[in-house]
Amino acid sequence: MMKTPGLAMTYAKLVMTTCFWGGTFVAAKLAVLEAPPFHAASFRFTLATLVLFSLVVLQWWGKGRQEPFPIPRGSRQIFGLFSLGLTGIFLYNAAFFTGLKFTSAANGSLVIAINPLVTALLSAVMLKERLRPSQVTGLVISFIGVVTVISRGSLEVLQQLSFNPGDMILLGAPLSWALYSILGKKVLGSFSPLVATAYATLFGTVLLIPAALTEELLGIGTAHFSLQGWLAILQLALLGTVLGFVWWYEGIQQIGPGRAAPFINMVPLFGCLFGVLLLGEQVTWPQLVGGILVVAGVACGTLSPSLRGTNENAQKVKPQQIKA
Template sequence: MPSKSHSFLDPSTVLLLTLPPLFWAGNAVVGRLMVGQIPPMALSFYRWLFALLLALLIVGPDLWRNRAVLRSKWKSLAVMGILGVGSYNSLQYVALETTTPLNVSLITSSAPVFILLIGGAFYKQTVGRAQWIGAMLSIAGVALVVAKGDLAHLTALHYAPGDLIMLVAVFLWAIYTWELRQRPLGLAPMTSLAAQMIWGVLSILPFMLAERWIGGQTTHWGGPVWLALAYVAVLPSLLAYWCWGSAVGKVGAQIPSYFGNLAPLFAALLSWLFLGETIHWYHLWAALLIFAGIHVALNARQQPVPLEQEL
C-alpha cells in the first residue's frame, strides 16, 4: 500500500490524531485516581458495559442485519473481544494499582515493536535487521522504565508488579492486533467493535464477581466514580476509536502510529497536574529509546503493519 502524503495532515486531521492519545493518557490517569474507589475489574467491566450500551444505540440495527456473520465468525470475535477488550484493558487497570500512568503509557508505547516481533515469530512476517535494531531500542526503553533507571533492579528482580503486568497486557494486545489483521470479518469498524465488546464484557464479568465476592473489594459509588465511568466509557473508548479510525482512513497506518506515541507525554503532563507525580530522568531517556526504536522499525518497512492502538 503506498504511503500517504504528509499534505493530508490538515488541522482537522491533526486534531483527529491528537485527541486519541490524550484520551488514552487520561484513561491511565483516571484508572490511577480510582484506586481505592472502584476495583480494577469493576472499572473495566462497567467501562465496556456502558460503552457497549452507547454503541448499540448507534450500530444496533447493523448488528442485527449482520447476525449471520456474527454467528459464523463468533470464534474470531470471541478471541478479539477477550484479548483486546477484556484482557488488555483489565490488566491495565490492575497494573495501575502498583505503577504510574506514565510508566503504563511508556510501556504501551512499545506495542508497535511487540506487534512486529510477534508477526515475525507467529504470523510468518519477515523481520529484517532494521526491525531488530528498532525492537532492541524500544525494549531497552521499557527495561529502563521497569528498572527505574537502576540496572541493579533488573538483576535483583526488583520490579514494580504493575510494570510486569503491563508488559503482559501489551503482549496480549499485540496478538489481538494480528488477529484483527489476519481475520477480516466484513463488518464496519464500529459494528465489529460492538461485537467484540459483547465478548469482552462477558469475559470480564466472572473476574469482576470474583473480585467482589472472593476478594471482598467493593465500589464506593458516588460522584467521582460516576464521572470516571462516564469518561472512560465515552472518550478513550468510543470517541477515541472513531477519531483514530477516521484519521487512519485519511493518512494510512504509519503516520498515526507516531501520534499514538504522544500518550506518554500527555500522561506525564496529566499525572503532574492531577496526581502530583514527578517526571524522572529515566522517563525521558526511556521515551527517547522507545520512540527511536519505533521510528527505525517502521521506516524500514515497505508495507507497514496496521498498528491499531488502544480501544
C-alpha cells in the same frame, strides 16, 4: 484533492485521540482507587458496549437497512469475535487496570507504548511476516527503554529482580494487544472495524462481569465511585474507547495508516504529562531517559519508507486494530 481545512481537522482529531488515550492511564489510576480492577473495567466496557452498538445501529439505519443487520454467523465468526473480546478487552484490561493499581500512570503509558513493536514481533512469529531491520532496531531500543523504566535505572533492581509488580503486570498488556491485532486481521475480513470492535467489547464485557463478581465474592472489594470516579469511567468509556476509536479510523480513512501511525508516539507523552498535572507524579530521570528510548524505538520501527508510502493505498488496506 483534500482541502487544507479538512486535513487540519483530521490531524487535530488524531492528536486529540492520542490525548484521550494518554488520559486513560490517569483515569484508570483514579478508577482503581475506588474499585477493584475488574469492577472498573466492567463499568468501562458495559457503557462502551452500549454506545458502540448504538453507533452500529445508527450506521445500519443510515444506509437504509439495505443489508441485514451485522451479526456473526456460524461458529467461525463467533469464535473470531470472542477471541477479540478475550484478548483485546478481557486480558488487556486485566493487565491494564491491575498494573495501574500498583504503579504510576507515567510508567504505565511508557510500558504500553511498545504495543506496535510487540505486535510486529508476534506477527513475525505467528504469521511469518518479515521484520525489517528498522523494526529490529526499534525493538532493541524500546526494550532498553522499558527496562530502564521498570528497573528505575538501578542495576541493583536488575540484579535482584525486585521490580514493581505493577510494571511487570502491565507487560501483559502489549502482549494481549498484539494477539488482538493479529486476530483482528482475520476478523476484519468479515466485519467493519466499528462492528468488530462493538462485538469485541460485548464479549469482553461478558467475561469481565463474572470476574468482577468473583472479586466481590472473594472479599477483594466492590465499586464505590465518587463523582471523580464516575468521571474517570466516562473518560475511559466515551473518550478513550468510543470517540477515540471513531476518530482514529476516520484519520486512517483520510490520510492512510502510514501517516496516522506516528501519532501513536504521542500517547506516552500525554500519559506522563497528565500524570504530572493531575496526579502530582514526579518524572524521574529513568522515566525520562526510558521514555525517550521507548518513543525513539517505536518511531524507528514505524517510520520506515514503506510505511510512509501506504497512505496512497489506504482505501485498499484493512486498518489494523491499534490501542484504544
